[in-house]
Amino acid sequence: MKSANDQATALLEFRLSAHRTLGPKERDLISHLSWRVEELPARQTFIHDGDKPAHSCLVLAGVVARTQYTAGGQRQILSVHIPGDMPDLQSLHIGRMDHDLETVSATQIAFIPHKDLNHLCAISQTLNATFWRESLIDAALHRAAIFRNAQLDADSRLAHFLCEMHFRHKAVGLVDEEGFSFPLSQELMGEVLGLTIVSINRSSQTLRSLDLIRMQKGHIQVLDVDGLVRFGQFDGTFLHQRFDHETLARAS
Amino acid sequence: MKSANDQATALLEFRLSAHRTLGPKERDLISHLSWRVEELPARQTFIHDGDKPAHSCLVLAGVVARTQYTAGGQRQILSVHIPGDMPDLQSLHIGRMDHDLETVSATQIAFIPHKDLNHLCAISQTLNATFWRESLIDAALHRAAIFRNAQLDADSRLAHFLCEMHFRHKAVGLVDEEGFSFPLSQELMGEVLGLTIVSINRSSQTLRSLDLIRMQKGHIQVLDVDGLVRFGQFDGTFLHQRFDHETLARAS
DNA sequence: CGAAGTATTGACTTGTTTCAATGTTAGTGG
DNA sequence: CCACTAACATTGAAACAAGTCAATACTTCG
Structure with missing residues (x-):
């Protein structure tokens, strides 16, 4: 049984x-980081707009959302983060959330x-570039979101989003024959895609009736990847994955 | 009369x-960069999807758009870039556009x-962090775009976008009593905001009738900044500007 | 079991698009 | 200097995708 610290180290190294093959120096540097691991319940805001965090975080398990609120209190989910993501890497150089x-x-x-983290980046050009690259891919995900929300209708928008989730989960070895575990309710998917729960419900019915996906209680299975990719006009280039099929299990 | 190279240096330094006050070392490093300056006509794609650029660029004058196309050839403008922006800084660490x-x-x-650029970043931690920060603010602009396109109706969306343009132009000293020069046609603003030219036209009439803006032939003037900010639910935090009111003139 | 969260469905409403025509402006060449 | 052209802006009417409202069902869990 690995300690939480080792688990974080293994996931980060993976x-x-x-991005690039790490040398022994980089692996050594990473392995000596000391993480503070927290267990958080569902629906808890753990970093707030306006905060000036002194830490960055790595998601080990579960799902995290970046959110922003309208004047009327309506929530927008800006991006969805899964194990392996560092959703507030930006706070390293942009102090204020x-x-x-x-x-x-x-x-x-x-x-x-x-x-x-800053120490790591100062010592290793490679790690510096790799963390930077990680934050740039985050920006690429944002661009994909802008594209899909503006250009695709409700059905395709959902298809595009599910493609993204499928490939990102796959990249960290979280997809098996049964699909992947995905805790966003239809309401939350609506908040990601700028649609109402009613639209998500109807669009998900469309995708299911086309045998593209299966979707039930926090679990999603893509039945026809190529079909879903076509339906959602999904071009996975923006994920910039060097390889997709390594499993987290193999890495840790 | 400054050479084009000096102009680029001055703009970059500004x-x-x-982001942060530069020391003499950093200013010296920047001043020894050698830029290649090009004059490009309107409507020219100068970096293509799939390219692997060996250069990054700095906009000196004019406006540049990041774009992505649907299967049907419909164009989406992902972001708009004005003088002082480095719209492909990401290509430094993400090879493929x-x-x-x-x-x-x-x-x-x-x-x-x-x-x-890599040499600069290797020599100076400060410059490394500053360029990185620049790319992170780019991501923050993307998040603002996701928010406005998903949460605001056509009128507010346009107001929000014009606020962003106003403050970003102001930050580089491009706003005077007459407003600022802005070459996006209504059609292109539609491609930014995920709206049709007809909607943009009607929304711009709304904003004009409320005396929030004046808008004609490539020129925009914000008449009531506070009003426009309120109307567009604009929170400028995401621009992360340390100061807004320095002019480019003063810096160069 | 009851309660809360989530999913589903139908009927009606609305903001935006689509289509199509017309007006305006700036630049070009005779 | 004016006719011609192309790009851009404006307007109205009809169509439609998604939203809203509201009722009902399913699931999970204490």
């Missing part, structure tokens, strides 16, 4: 290896002081 | 100073080899 981070399901999150 | 860069108006663009 994630960074997806311009959005919230909240848990969707119960999650396990590892925190690391900015000081330690 | 821009980076908006996942979108196009095209000019909107006639532009002047300065190119710098990735090699030189």
Whole structure:
């Protein structure tokens, strides 16, 4: 049984290896980080708009959403983060948060002081570039969201989003023959895609009736990847994955 | 009369100073960069989806759009870039472009080899962090776009976008009593906001009738900043500007 | 069992698109 | 200097995708 700290180390090493092969120096540096791991319940905002965090975090288990609220209190989900993601890497160089981070399901999150990350980046050009790249891919996900929300109708929008989720889960080895576990309710998917729960419900029925996906109680299975990709006009380039099919199990 | 190279240097120094005060070492490093400056006509795609650029660029004059196309050839403008922006800074660490860069108006663009930028970042932690921060603010602009396109109706969406343009132009000293020069046609604003030209036209009439803006032939003037901010639910935090009111003139 | 959260369905409403025509402006060449 | 052209802006009417409202069912869990 691994300690939580080892688990964070293994996951980070796996994630960074997806960008480039790490040398022994980098692996050593990573392994000496000391993480503080927290268990958080569902629906908890753990970093607030306006905060000036002194740590960044790595999602170990569960799902986290970036959110922003309208004047009327309506919530927009800006992006969805799964194990292996570092959803507030930006706070390393942009002190003040311009959005919230909240848990969707119960999650396990590892925190690391900015000081330690900065130290790492100062010592290793490779790690510096890799963390930077990680934050750039985050921006690429945002661009994909802008594209789909503006250009696709409700059905395709959902298809595009589910493609993204499928490939991102796959990249961290979280997809098996049964699909992947995915705790967003239809209401929350609506908040991601700028649609109402009613639209999501109807669109999900469309995708199911076309035998593209199966979708029930926090679990999603893509039955026809190519079909879903076509339906959602999904071009996975923006994920910039060096390889897709390694499993987290193999890495840890 | 400054050379184009000096102009690029001055603009970059000004821009980076908006993040943090640069020391003499950093200013010296920047001043020794050698830029290649190009004049490009309007509507020209100068970096293509799939390209692997060996340079990044700095917009000196004119407006540049990041674009992505649907299967049906419909164009989405992902973001709009004005003088002082480095719209493909990401290519420094994400080799392959996942979108196009095209000019909107006639532009002047300065190119710098990735090699030189990487060298700079290796030598100076400060510059490394500053360029990184620049790319993170780019991501923050994306988040603002996701928010406005999903949560605001046509009128507010346009108001929000015009606020963003107003403050970003102001930050580089491009706003005077007459407003600022802005070459996006109503059709292109539609491609930014996920609306049709008809909607933009009607929304712009709304904003004009409320005396919030004046808008004619490539020129925009915000008459009532506070009013427009309120109307568009605009929270400028995401711009992360250290100061807004320095002028480019003063810096160069 | 009751309660809360989530999913589903139908009827009606609305903001935006689509289509199509007309007006305006700036630039070009005779 | 004016006719011609292309790009851009404006307007009205009809169509439609998604929203709203509201009722009902299913699931999970204490």
